[in-house]
């Protein structure tokens with residue numbers, strides 16, 4: 001049923017903390033990965049190690065030299081993970097903060113006039129940053145409507161709104177509400193065909209854990225992730241900026257090193273934990289392929305992650321063993337349709353006749369953690385056009401198991417039967 005043998009899945013799960021049990025709740029199935037993925041045990045250890053080091057970077061002592069080396073190694077690892085041969089890589093306060101920083105620099109640094117273009121699929125991180133800085137720069141902010149039926153946005157959708165004066169464009173790689181991925185390379189090519197000089201910035205925050213980032217082939221200028229959503233820990237975001245975006249004026253110390261996007265003393269531990277993430281991808285790639293080249297290992301891991309997650313979401317939608325899938329359960333509506341090739345490890349659903357908060361609570365009572373998405377500033381862009389006030393987001397990662405999907409479906413059979421009564 002899955003891309004991983006039972007033994008490999010056990011080895012994968014052994015590498016993560018709190019897989020089967022929550023320190024606050026006890027045993028639970030973790031299907032809240034879109035809110036924050038499980039943390040690698042290696043990340044926990046590395047964080048502890050670096051939290052105890054008092055030294056700063058840029059001093060002439062062994063500790064300081066070691067810290068700088070760790071940061072340099074982590075940047076090289078991140079470059080490999082992103083497949084970003086050039087440009088700048090740096091950490092910031094969060095994915096949201098870095099999204100704001102890249103977008104503000106692009107909008108303020110772009111030529112006079114023109115338009116800022118994004119889509120209604122986007123998370124408020126990029127939409128809000130564009131709204132704010134486009135307003136300050138006096139550029140209209142145009143939003144390409146996404147497709148309500150498929151829960152995604154395409155190059156053809158962007159094409160209808162493209163003009164040669166697009167100065168900055170934003171693309172979300174994967175929606176955290178519908179769970180559907182976007183063809184970033186195709187949209188970027190479409191934008192470049194009409195507005196070759198546009199700065200294109202991608203929110204990759206929801207996509208990163210689902211396998212496969214390939215910046216060299218996207219033709220974009222900025223890419224942001226939140227490492228706690230890809231097996232590292234909370235407390236930092238990670239960004240890549242193309243050489244031409246990185247060269248734009250941005251917040252930095254007067255007289256400081258040119259091209260430096262980091263503000264203040266860097267947390268070596270955050271960089272070091274990202275090396276752990278990349279090492280994990282290389283390890284997984286070695287388990288599922290004969291590849292030896294480090295980037296090929298990461299790509300193999302990404303493909304296997306995608307296949308495993310697809311097997312799990314297929315089981316969730318169409319059933320497994322004698323358990324009915326969501327598609328067959330009475331009164332269940334799945335956002336973005338049942339069979340959608342753009343799906344990335346996430347199923348958002350509505351149980352007719354039962355408020356989503358109650359579905360989440362009923363699942364929680366059976367030890368299954370999912371999350372409600374409400375039509376608020378985070379998810380109203382997806383739910384309002386569907387005429388829904390909320391949905392239940394069930395989000396998986398590659399360490400989830402077929403048994404956990406079965407547990408979920410068995411709980412859902414009872415919940416939907418209760419809702420139908």
Ligand SMILES: Cc1ncc(COP(=O)(O)O)c(C=O)c1O
Nearest residue numbers: 094095096123125176205206226
């Ligand atoms: C697509 C997307 N963009 C941005 C964010 C914001 O990320 P953070 O809270 O880590 O800054 C999220 C968080 O869920 C997200 O899913």
